[in-house]
Amino acid sequence: MPAPLFEAVPNFSEGRDQTRISSITEALGAVPGVRVLGLHSDPDHNRSVLTFAGGEDAVLSGAVGLARACARELDLVSQSGEHPRMGVLDVLPFVPLEGATMDDAVRLARRAGEALGLLGFPVFLYGSAATAPHRRALPDVRRGGYEGVASRLRDPLWKPDHGPETLDPHLGAVAVGARPFLVAFNAFLDTDDVEVARAVARRVRESGGGLPAVRALGFGVGGKAQVSMNLTDFERTPIPAALEAVRSAASSLGASVESTELAGLAPLEAILQTARYYLGLRELEAHHVLETRLYDPSGTRSSYTC
Amino acid sequence: MPAPLFEAVPNFSEGRDQTRISSITEALGAVPGVRVLGLHSDPDHNRSVLTFAGGEDAVLSGAVGLARACARELDLVSQSGEHPRMGVLDVLPFVPLEGATMDDAVRLARRAGEALGLLGFPVFLYGSAATAPHRRALPDVRRGGYEGVASRLRDPLWKPDHGPETLDPHLGAVAVGARPFLVAFNAFLDTDDVEVARAVARRVRESGGGLPAVRALGFGVGGKAQVSMNLTDFERTPIPAALEAVRSAASSLGASVESTELAGLAPLEAILQTARYYLGLRELEAHHVLETRLYDPSGTRSSYTC
Numbered sequence: 001m002p003a004p005l006f007e008a009v010p011n012f013s014e015g016r017d018q019t020r021i022s023s024i025t026e027a028l029g030a031v032p033g034v035r036v037l038g039l040h041s042d043p044d045h046n047r048s049v050l051t052f053a054g055g056e057d058a059v060l061s062g063a064v065g066l067a068r069a070c071a072r073e074l075d076l077v078s079q080s081g082e083h084p085r086m087g088v089l090d091v092l093p094f095v096p097l098e099g100a101t102m103d104d105a106v107r108l109a110r111r112a113g114e115a116l117g118l119l120g121f122p123v124f125l126y127g128s129a130a131t132a133p134h135r136r137a138l139p140d141v142r143r144g145g146y147e148g149v150a151s152r153l154r155d156p157l158w159k160p161d162h163g164p165e166t167l168d169p170h171l172g173a174v175a176v177g178a179r180p181f182l183v184a185f186n187a188f189l190d191t192d193d194v195e196v197a198r199a200v201a202r203r204v205r206e207s208g209g210g211l212p213a214v215r216a217l218g219f220g221v222g223g224k225a226q227v228s229m230n231l232t233d234f235e236r237t238p239i240p241a242a243l244e245a246v247r248s249a250a251s252s253l254g255a256s257v258e259s260t261e262l263a264g265l266a267p268l269e270a271i272l273q274t275a276r277y278y279l280g281l282r283e284l285e286a287h288h289v290l291e292t293r294l295y296d297p298s299g300t301r302s303s304y305t306c
Numbered sequence: 307m308p309a310p311l312f313e314a315v316p317n318f319s320e321g322r323d324q325t326r327i328s329s330i331t332e333a334l335g336a337v338p339g340v341r342v343l344g345l346h347s348d349p350d351h352n353r354s355v356l357t358f359a360g361g362e363d364a365v366l367s368g369a370v371g372l373a374r375a376c377a378r379e380l381d382l383v384s385q386s387g388e389h390p391r392m393g394v395l396d397v398l399p400f401v402p403l404e405g406a407t408m409d410d411a412v413r414l415a416r417r418a419g420e421a422l423g424l425l426g427f428p429v430f431l432y433g434s435a436a437t438a439p440h441r442r443a444l445p446d447v448r449r450g451g452y453e454g455v456a457s458r459l460r461d462p463l464w465k466p467d468h469g470p471e472t473l474d475p476h477l478g479a480v481a482v483g484a485r486p487f488l489v490a491f492n493a494f495l496d497t498d499d500v501e502v503a504r505a506v507a508r509r510v511r512e513s514g515g516g517l518p519a520v521r522a523l524g525f526g527v528g529g530k531a532q533v534s535m536n537l538t539d540f541e542r543t544p545i546p547a548a549l550e551a552v553r554s555a556a557s558s559l560g561a562s563v564e565s566t567e568l569a570g571l572a573p574l575e576a577i578l579q580t581a582r583y584y585l586g587l588r589e590l591e592a593h594h595v596l597e598t599r600l601y602d603p604s605g606t607r608s609s610y611t612c
Contacts, residue, residue: 279546
């Protein structure tokens, strides 16, 4: 069985200067055991989002290497852009993948928080790694950006979890957290009436009294009504549960689901969960999938008989 | 995307002598890129079945190493046992896994057939790799074991595909083929009446006019009626289709499916297929599963941005 795997999704405050972006990305990619999965830069926001993954120690080393590169390459004083930010490395969430639990991701987030604190970053732990309930929601941690964080520093409720208790205006602060994988799942209805999709979305989403950990909106896409969902915790509301709720709501409005799509990647566990749900399987784990027995992220071939 | 992967399931004619079995298994495991997944030895049959996997070239090298070890360690003249056999390495099927097609597996089987022929084995290609329709079915190729093969050698219809046209009684011949992954899938009914399970099995299996590439039997397992299925080609009859047929047949007999299980491993494609079927996904391929992007069977870490 492969070692527990994690994803990390650092957001850093440079989206225009390709040289600096490359330097930061290369510092991450140079860390053994790190797999860089994607980079998205937004010049208007002057912000980039990197996605990388690997085992716990590799991801931690990658995070530290990335943070050092951001401290070296970027200066918050000279940054400006549409997206409010509180630091050169602004947000760093960790996500459990196959073989890892949320507790594992929280541990990793806290190790990273301590390491970044030792590098001189004031660190606020958020999400599942938060050290108090009022710090769980990222918007609350980041409110007001650098100026907001600076104004709250004297408040005992907003003392950094790690690192200095003063802000360096060139570096800023960083929010480090743990959260589940976000699954983007869309359902296309057999109607072009966007209002139907909007009504379905209002019914199924958590904010409308629907399913927990589900955000949903209705759109028109290519002439078809589409219910676009973010499943922010597929252990609480699995993909099948979201789909069945959409089917049910659509049916009551005289419509049905014609097809669906996953926008982006899905974790293996979400796919296994789907198969377990519909087949009524007593169990289905990663190690039951033959191809998982052929891979070892450290690259070591192992041979065994059973 | 990882390189195409294959499984191979050699059956060799030794099930008692642990020293010989180990020597043969170790010769296989020593080949770089080969992952040995299992070994089952049967002393009554005096036969063993190894399961291994890897990329095409590694699996080919593994097969050649295994064949040489069998020729060195075993002697058909001194073998006896309940299971009819035609050679020291008796049967060698190749199975396409993630990223490989049946055509790929046929190519691999034919490369292996040629290589084993050069080693001095008379080779009969069977299954999807057969060079004529009458050779497709393994029971027809092996009928009568060594003696049966020897008696058919003069018949142009039964000339070996590779290797010598005379049999060495110490070595025998080998059947080399390509077939789909066999999925073992069981459905537990909400009744203890085994006759219901038998009736359902008769209705859903191919030999009863049911679904193609499905074998099924009814059993009593732990006090519950169980429909036990072998899906011999899940591209023709996917797991969901088999389950829906069982649900339908059971329902007409006043029973329902309580739970299911996969006995043994399942290929990733069968799980993806199941999710596509029930979710109505426009597409779902291996590369959409995040964890597949973290693994490289050659052990080479790759880093890229998108």
